[in-house]
Amino acid sequence: MQIPVVRNILEANELIAQELSRTFLQRRILALNLMSSPGAGKTTLLEKTLTDLKGEFKMAVIEGDVQTNNDAQRVAATGAQALQINTDGGCHLDSSMVLEAVNKMDLDGVDILFIENVGNLVCPAEFSVGEDYKVTILSVAEGDDKPEKYPLIFAESKVMLLNKVDLLPYVDFSLERASNIARSLNKDIEIFPVSARTGEGLDKWYDWLRQEVDKKKKR
Amino acid sequence: MHEMSIAQSLVDIIKEEMDKHNVTKLIKVKVKYGQISAIVPEALETAFQVMTVGTRMEGAKLETEEVPLRAKCRNCSKEFSPQEDDLLIMTCPFCETEFGHEIISGKELYIEEIEAE
Ligand SMILES: [Zn+2]
Numbered sequence: 001m002q003i004p005v006v007r008n009i010l011e012a013n014e015l016i017a018q019e020l021s022r023t024f025l026q027r028r029i030l031a032l033n034l035m036s037s038p039g040a041g042k043t044t045l046l047e048k049t050l051t052d053l054k055g056e057f058k059m060a061v062i063e064g065d066v067q068t069n070n071d072a073q074r075v076a077a078t079g080a081q082a083l084q085i086n087t088d089g090g091c092h093l094d095s096s097m098v099l100e101a102v103n104k105m106d107l108d109g110v111d112i113l114f115i116e117n118v119g120n121l122v123c124p125a126e127f128s129v130g131e132d133y134k135v136t137i138l139s140v141a142e143g144d145d146k147p148e149k150y151p152l153i154f155a156e157s158k159v160m161l162l163n164k165v166d167l168l169p170y171v172d173f174s175l176e177r178a179s180n181i182a183r184s185l186n187k188d189i190e191i192f193p194v195s196a197r198t199g200e201g202l203d204k205w206y207d208w209l210r211q212e213v214d215k216k217k218k219r
Numbered sequence: 220m221h222e223m224s225i226a227q228s229l230v231d232i233i234k235e236e237m238d239k240h241n242v243t244k245l246i247k248v249k250v251k252y253g254q255i256s257a258i259v260p261e262a263l264e265t266a267f268q269v270m271t272v273g274t275r276m277e278g279a280k281l282e283t284e285e286v287p288l289r290a291k292c293r294n295c296s297k298e299f300s301p302q303e304d305d306l307l308i309m310t311c312p313f314c315e316t317e318f319g320h321e322i323i324s325g326k327e328l329y330i331e332e333i334e335a336e
Contacts, residue, residue, distance in 0.1 A: 003240050004332045009228050009250070092221050122257045123221035126328070148307045151255040155322060181307045184318035185255075187293055 020130025038119035288325030
C-alpha cells in the first residue's frame, strides 16, 4: 500500500531547535551559528570579537570540534565562558548537542551566545541549532569560487564575513564577485570584509552585533 | 557525511509511519531534495541501506527526486528556474536583473510517501 507522508526529514532536529530558540528568546540572548571551512580564521575572529567587546557584552561560546579542545582553550583565554562539544568525527552540530551544552552552561545575563560549528561548508547549513542567524566566514585565501561550490550555506546565512582582506593584494579573489554570488542566492545577506589580524573592517561587524543585541532585548 | 544523521531521521519517521499504518515490510520510500540542499543522493542511499540491515526496512528502495531551484525576480517579479551554469549568478531571463532574487524552492528535504505491506 502507498502511504502519503510528506514530512520534513529533519523535523526531529527542527523541534529541538525550536525549543532552543524559545529559550534564547526568553533569556533575550542573541544566538549566532558561526560556520566556515577549516582555516578561514573563525577562531581568531571570535577571539578578537570576544576581546574587543568584553566591556560591552557578556558573551558565551559553544565550541564544536571534531576532536580537540584547542579552540575552546583559546576562547576561554579571553575570559568568555566556553564549552566544548566533541562531535567524535561528526561533520556538524545538531540541535540536541547544542541543547545538552546549553543545559550545562550558566546563561544568566549572557547577551550573545556564539555557537562555533565544525569547520565545513556543507553539512552545518542543513541543521538548525535554534540560532537567530547563521554567520558564514569565508577567507579570501580560499578563492571566490567557494560560494559556487557551497550555495546552501550562503543562501541560509544572514551575514557573510569575508576574512583576511589584508591578503587581497596577494590572492586571486574578487570581493565583488563573491558578494554578487552570495546576494544572488540571498537578497538580504549582510557582507562585511574584515581582517581579524589587522582589525580592518571589524567596526562594521561590531556595529551589526550591537544593533542585533539591541533588537533582541526589545523583542 | 551528514547523510548518516539524515538517514537516521528518515528511518525514525518511517518507523513511526509504519507503526501507525500497521505494516510490516517496507518496499519503497520516496524522498525529495532541493537542488541546492546539501544532499548527495548516493550517500543518502548508502547510509539508508547500511542502517536498515536486519530491520523491516531492509532491502527497500530509496527513491530520490531533485526539486529544481526556482527564483522570483526582485525587479520584475516573474518566476524562473536558472540554467545549471547560471545557478549562482542567477540572471532573470525576462529583465536580466542579476542578483537579489527570492528563492522559492530548491532548499527542501522531505519524505513524500512510502510503499509498504
Ligand atoms: Zn526580472
